[in-house]
Amino acid sequence: MKNIIKKISDLMDSIGRPVRLMEVCGTHTVAIFRHGIREILPEGIIFLSGPGCPVCVTPIKDVDTAIAISKMNDFILATFGDMMRVPGSKQSLYHAQAEGADIRVVYSSMDALKLASENKERNIVFFATGFETTSPSVAGTLFEAERIGVDNFYIYSAHKTIPPAIKALLDSDDVRVEGFILPGHVSTIIGSRPYEFIASDYRVSSVITGFDAEDILQAIMMLLEQIASGKPAVEIQYKRAVREEGNPKAVSLMNEYFEPRNANWRGIGMIPRSGLRLRDKFGRWDAEKLFHIDIPDSKEPKSCICGSVIRGAKIPTDCPLFGRACTPERPVGACMVSTEGSCAAYYKYSGVYRG
Amino acid sequence: MCLAVPSKIISIEDTTAIVDVYGARRAISLLLLEDRVNVGDYVLVHAGFAIQKVQEEYAEETLELFKQWIEAERKASN
Ligand code: SF4
Numbered sequence: 082m083k084n085i086i087k088k089i090s091d092l093m094d095s096i097g098r099p100v101r102l103m104e105v106c107g108t109h110t111v112a113i114f115r116h117g118i119r120e121i122l123p124e125g126i127i128f129l130s131g132p133g134c135p136v137c138v139t140p141i142k143d144v145d146t147a148i149a150i151s152k153m154n155d156f157i158l159a160t161f162g163d164m165m166r167v168p169g170s171k172q173s174l175y176h177a178q179a180e181g182a183d184i185r186v187v188y189s190s191m192d193a194l195k196l197a198s199e200n201k202e203r204n205i206v207f208f209a210t211g212f213e214t215t216s217p218s219v220a221g222t223l224f225e226a227e228r229i230g231v232d233n234f235y236i237y238s239a240h241k242t243i244p245p246a247i248k249a250l251l252d253s254d255d256v257r258v259e260g261f262i263l264p265g266h267v268s269t270i271i272g273s274r275p276y277e278f279i280a281s282d283y284r285v286s287s288v289i290t291g292f293d294a295e296d297i298l299q300a301i302m303m304l305l306e307q308i309a310s311g312k313p314a315v316e317i318q319y320k321r322a323v324r325e326e327g328n329p330k331a332v333s334l335m336n337e338y339f340e341p342r343n344a345n346w347r348g349i350g351m352i353p354r355s356g357l358r359l360r361d362k363f364g365r366w367d368a369e370k371l372f373h374i375d376i377p378d379s380k381e382p383k384s385c386i387c388g389s390v391i392r393g394a395k396i397p398t399d400c401p402l403f404g405r406a407c408t409p410e411r412p413v414g415a416c417m418v419s420t421e422g423s424c425a426a427y428y429k430y431s432g433v434y435r436g
Numbered sequence: 437m438c439l440a441v442p443s444k445i446i447s448i449e450d451t452t453a454i455v456d457v458y459g460a461r462r463a464i465s466l467l468l469l470e471d472r473v474n475v476g477d478y479v480l481v482h483a484g485f486a487i488q489k490v491q492e493e494y495a496e497e498t499l500e501l502f503k504q505w506i507e508a509e510r511k512a513s514n
Contacts, residue, residue, distance in 0.1 A: 108439050115505065161483075189484025191465060211483070214440065218485040221467040266440040269480060269488050292439075293501050321494040322440075322480060328488055331468040 085298045090123050092305035099125040100308060101257055102301065103250075103393050105243065106264035107134030107421025108292060114430035116294035118301075126301065129256075129393030130426070132246050133264055135211045136163045136419035137391060138346040143239040144169035145376045147208045150237065150368065151182035157200060159193035160208040162186040167418050170379035190222040190236070197226070197234035206368045209236045214266045216240040216357055217331035220338035223366050235368040238358055241344055243267050244275045245355035251283045255394045260304035261287035262297070265319045270335075272327025273315045280313040291319035338363055347415050348381060348388025385414035390423050397427040404428060440482035441502060442495035445475050455481060458503065 093100070104110050110130045113119065119128060132138055144167050151158035151174065158174070165175040165186065178184040183203075187193050193207040209219045219236060226234050243264060250256050263276060268289045279287045286307035290300035300318040307313050317323050335357075344356025359367045368374075381387070384402055389395035397403050397416070407413035409425050416422040420429070443455035443464070451466045453473070464481050466473065471489040473479060478495035479486035 111505075115508065189464075191484045214482050214487070217468050217487070218465075218483045221465055221485055224467065225465070266480070266482060266487070269440065293497070322488055322490055328468065328470050330470040331487060334468060 082295055082298060085295070085302050086121060089126075089298065089302050089305060092302065092309050093123045093125050096305065096309050099127055100259050100305065101127045101129060101393075102260045102262060102304060103129040103131045103258040104262040105131035105133040105247065106262075106267065107137070107419065107423075107426075109133075109262055109264070109290065109297070110423055110426045111421055111430075112292050112297060114426055116297065118294065118297055122301070129258065129396075130390065130423035131250070131261075131393060132346060132349065132391040133212070133243065133267075134391070134416070134419050134421045134423070135215075135241065136167055137387065137415045137422045138241060138349065139164065139167065139210055139239050139415070140345040140347045141168075141170050141379045141381070142345070142376055143237075144174070145171075145379065146374050147237060148172065148174060148177045148182070149374050149376060150206050150372065151177055151184045153372070155202070156204045156206060157183045157185060157196060158206050158208060159185045159187045159190075159196055161188075161210060163419050164208060164210055166412065167415050168382070168412060190219045191225065194222050194226055194231060194234055197231050198229070201233060203233065205234050207234070207236045209238045209240055212241055212243055212264075212267050213270045213335065216339060217270060217328075217335040220334045223338055223363065224334065226366070235366055235371065236359070237368040238339070238356075240339065240357035241346065242341070242355055242357065244271075244278075245341075245352050246346065246349075247276070247279060249349070249352040249355070250392055251279070251285065253392060255389075256392050258393060259285060259308055261285065262300055262304070263287050263289040263315075265289065265291050265322060268317075268319070268323045268327065270328050270331050272323065273317055273325050274327075276315045280315055284313050286313040287315050289315070289317045289319050289323050291321065348385075348391055350388075382413050387414040387416040387424070390416055397424040398431075400424070439502075440480040440487055442478050442490055442498050443481045443486075444495070445473055445477050445479060447475060448473070453479075453486065455479070455486075457481070458499070
């Protein structure tokens with residue numbers, strides 16, 4: 082590991098200016114803090130947190146819709162636990178549950194399907210959130226639902242995809258990133274090819290990265306090598322879990338059930354073709370189409386700069402509410418909710434802010 | 437949320453497997469898996485589905501790392 086750190090310092094010397102890197106995935110944000118990587122590297126390396134935290138980017142409208150579903154007669158809403166505390170426009174799923182809405186936390190969409198088999202007289206809607214790591218599993222669950230003949234199971238899809246979000250960041254004016262630390266397990270599914278535009282169209286470096294300290298240091302070294310040589314590419318550092326072609330079976334199942342659509346990212350806004358909706362032929366599973374839930378758009382809480390944080394334009398400590406009005410116990414914005422949200426990670430690991 | 441945890445396959449029946457992760461047993465689906473797997477193999481598991489076969493050595497290292505994280509998390513929240 083010493084050798085890698087030495088190599089990184091040498092590369093920084095030869096580059097001779099600060100370098101801005103973005104970790105796209107919330108798990109990397111946390112890993113970088115946890116391994117103390119900021120402390121052991123030369124100062125010129127600036128880490129920006131990206132949009133890769135599903136909880137942080139699910140828009141208020143989707144949270145409100147999920148809450149509305151949970152309050153309908155004879156409905157059960159099943160959700161991943163991470164979504165429970167995300168503030169909607171008036172309340173969170175957690176609050177709705179406390180008020181009596183039937184909301185169940187599940188570990189897998191398969192558990193939600195099981196709920197449907199066990200509660201035949203109720204409608205079960207699974208709040209489908211997450212990136213490409215998760216959406217194939219929801220497609221797999223629908224495949225299974227079809228096979229066993231369940232007819233009281235539906236999904237509400239808030240799924241999003243990573244490459245279009247990276248493209249949107251690269252297209253925006255206020256974000257200058259020279260290298261991306263690309264997500265590990267999203268890439269287990271999609272492989273390295275969908276990222277190729279980053280190098281070919283934008284001349285920006287990227288490395289698909291694992292989660293231990295050595296993985297991350299090695300990826301940083303690889304990024305700096307690309308930057309120093311002026312030869313951007315998409316490299317895979319995390320070879321133990323990621324192949325160039327990804328997992329074609331998972332991708333084809335995901336594409337069979339879902340198609341791209343424009344989607345809102347909380348704090349960022351609409352990103353073309355960055356969301357997934359069920360294809361028409363699978364409409365019988367689609368809560369959005371079947372139940373006509375009409376929820377108005379709503380605004381983010383005033384002064385929350387979550388959107389700038391996940392675009393890498395600002396850091397959490399730039400926010401006037403950070404650590405004061407907004408804490409993990411009482412989150413104002415979505416970035417403070419998930420442990421993988423940038424604000425929550427800063428709060429927890431930057432020490433200074435812990436009482 | 438996008439973390440996948442290496443788990444050891446204990447038994448397989450059709451497209452479902454029982455895996456062991458940190459001593460807990462769980463049923464997972466093999467529907468998304470490209471590779472053929474056998475009892476004793478390790479797979480990365482996310483949200484109840486195996487998404488990739490991995491080498492045992494890597495699985496052990498990663499399990500150790502995540503265990504440290506989970507423990508740190510627990511300490512921090514106490
Ligand atoms: S500290 Fe809270 S209010 Fe400020 S940007 Fe982060 S989530 Fe939003």
